[in-house]
Amino acid sequence: MIKAAGAVLILLAGTMIGFLQAARFAKRPRQLRELIHGLQRLETEIGYGYTPLPEAMRRTGAHMAEPAASIFRLTSDRLESPDAPAFEACWEETLAGCWPGTAMRKTELATLRRLGSTLGMSDREDQLKHLRLAQQQMQAEEDGARDDQARYEKLSRSLGILIAALVVILMV
Amino acid sequence: MLKLIAHLLPPELYERLRRLPDSVHAGLEEIRIREERPLEIVSLDKSGFLTEDGGWSSNPQQAFRPSGELCRKLLGRLTGHSLYAMEEELRKGYITVTGGHRVGLAGRTVLERGDVKAIRDIGGFNIRIAREAVGAADKLAQQLADAARRSIHSTLLIGPPRMGKTTMLRDLARIVSSGAWPDTAMAGWPGRRVAIVDERSEIAASVKGVPSFDVGPRTDVMDACPKAEGMMMMLRSMSPEVIMADEIGRPEDAAAVREAAHSGVAVVATAHASSLEEARGRPILRELLHDGAFSRCVILGRSRSGFEARVVALQHAAPTAREPTAARAAGEAGT
Numbered sequence: 001m002i003k004a005a006g007a008v009l010i011l012l013a014g015t016m017i018g019f020l021q022a023a024r025f026a027k028r029p030r031q032l033r034e035l036i037h038g039l040q041r042l043e044t045e046i047g048y049g050y051t052p053l054p055e056a057m058r059r060t061g062a063h064m065a066e067p068a069a070s071i072f073r074l075t076s077d078r079l080e081s082p083d084a085p086a087f088e089a090c091w092e093e094t095l096a097g098c099w100p101g102t103a104m105r106k107t108e109l110a111t112l113r114r115l116g117s118t119l120g121m122s123d124r125e126d127q128l129k130h131l132r133l134a135q136q137q138m139q140a141e142e143d144g145a146r147d148d149q150a151r152y153e154k155l156s157r158s159l160g161i162l163i164a165a166l167v168v169i170l171m172v
Numbered sequence: 173m174l175k176l177i178a179h180l181l182p183p184e185l186y187e188r189l190r191r192l193p194d195s196v197h198a199g200l201e202e203i204r205i206r207e208e209r210p211l212e213i214v215s216l217d218k219s220g221f222l223t224e225d226g227g228w229s230s231n232p233q234q235a236f237r238p239s240g241e242l243c244r245k246l247l248g249r250l251t252g253h254s255l256y257a258m259e260e261e262l263r264k265g266y267i268t269v270t271g272g273h274r275v276g277l278a279g280r281t282v283l284e285r286g287d288v289k290a291i292r293d294i295g296g297f298n299i300r301i302a303r304e305a306v307g308a309a310d311k312l313a314q315q316l317a318d319a320a321r322r323s324i325h326s327t328l329l330i331g332p333p334r335m336g337k338t339t340m341l342r343d344l345a346r347i348v349s350s351g352a353w354p355d356t357a358m359a360g361w362p363g364r365r366v367a368i369v370d371e372r373s374e375i376a377a378s379v380k381g382v383p384s385f386d387v388g389p390r391t392d393v394m395d396a397c398p399k400a401e402g403m404m405m406m407l408r409s410m411s412p413e414v415i416m417a418d419e420i421g422r423p424e425d426a427a428a429v430r431e432a433a434h435s436g437v438a439v440v441a442t443a444h445a446s447s448l449e450e451a452r453g454r455p456i457l458r459e460l461l462h463d464g465a466f467s468r469c470v471i472l473g474r475s476r477s478g479f480e481a482r483v484v485a486l487q488h489a490a491p492t493a494r495e496p497t498a499a500r501a502a503g504e505a506g507t
Contacts (some may be wrong), residue, residue: 046254046256050256050257051254051257052251052252052253052254052257053252053253053254054252054253056254079253082183083182083183084245084248084249084253085245085248086241086244086245086247086248086253087248087253120248120251120253120254120255120256121255122255122256122290122292123255123256123259123262123282123289123290124256124259126256127256
């Protein structure tokens, strides 16, 4: 009886792990897309509106879905606080805080960090160049993420169940 | 005085500056921040350095040296973390912030076809604290009153830098525009429409088009506009009775001043020169002083007892084709 219950638990856990893994594969391209949209909006705000960064970040964040929205929103909050450090520090802090809650990886993080070291620090043309470069890199990541999704999403789901089943069989 | 600019400074710098002696605070004029070099404070026309523990010393060896990190923080605050939104200001080399304070910047310039496009790697800041001296020109205004026209004489204010030319100009604008002449003899004079062409945003210190200083209720300000062009624009569109501009000196400025004078508009302007003789030595100013564009010249200086202003009536002012009232006023000049 206990054995059967254990087997069911293992099966359930395995399935869960598989599904969670699959969900990560599905979420990553979506979040990347969202971030690219955010960067595009930021580009418009900076390039055509000359909007100062705190305001531009706030507006960008207001039109997006989580978790990308909070990256922009929290940075804006930090910038507007009375003892705000330089932009780069605010950005880094936000990224460090938000990143574990996203399905994105280190490569995207590196791209955003590089962007953070230049945002607000140069003239308009230069800003636009950096923003476009970041978008391109994100785009490449998104393409890769979609391939991964197609390849591994179902696989990791079935793999979860199968490994759980294997463990159960070995135990019995 | 420091409170006026508290919002600009990173907290750690503000805390340090707050500990300066009261006497330094009271006369605070400039805070000069240079990356990795002694932080200089100019107070009551005396220069000194901020020490590590917030004291005041004339010895640069003991001075506090702001780090690059601090400078970047400061720059972030001054520009709203957005250099790109300040391109025009960076081309000119200074930022005017709320309250009329002005921050001069030094760094490496970026050129485009030989013209300065921006400043990057900014490592030098000069925060000049603006003080609105309402009433500074009260005494002067009495001497410049034009009884015939119940307005102000066309006046050229001259003096070396930092002698209060712009302060005087600003206060004259307030007096003329509000009609608040400080003498009972002038009570009841109407306020005049004043147009200020504020090329360097120093007179009105406009932030987003709104003057930070009290320049009077009937005053229009054309901010950051080249003087000659601005004067003509104002003449055409804003029907001013008095036009004010800072630091005239180029031939086109002179043409615009003449144009205004001949259309019956009083012009009050400033120019760099330490004396009337020196002003006469500059061709453009000499012409303006002699051909009747101005009927008064004020020489500003600083003496031991404070600022001094000497008014000279220009005798040559009469003959040119100005309104008869102006000619009459010039005739009885001799204050």
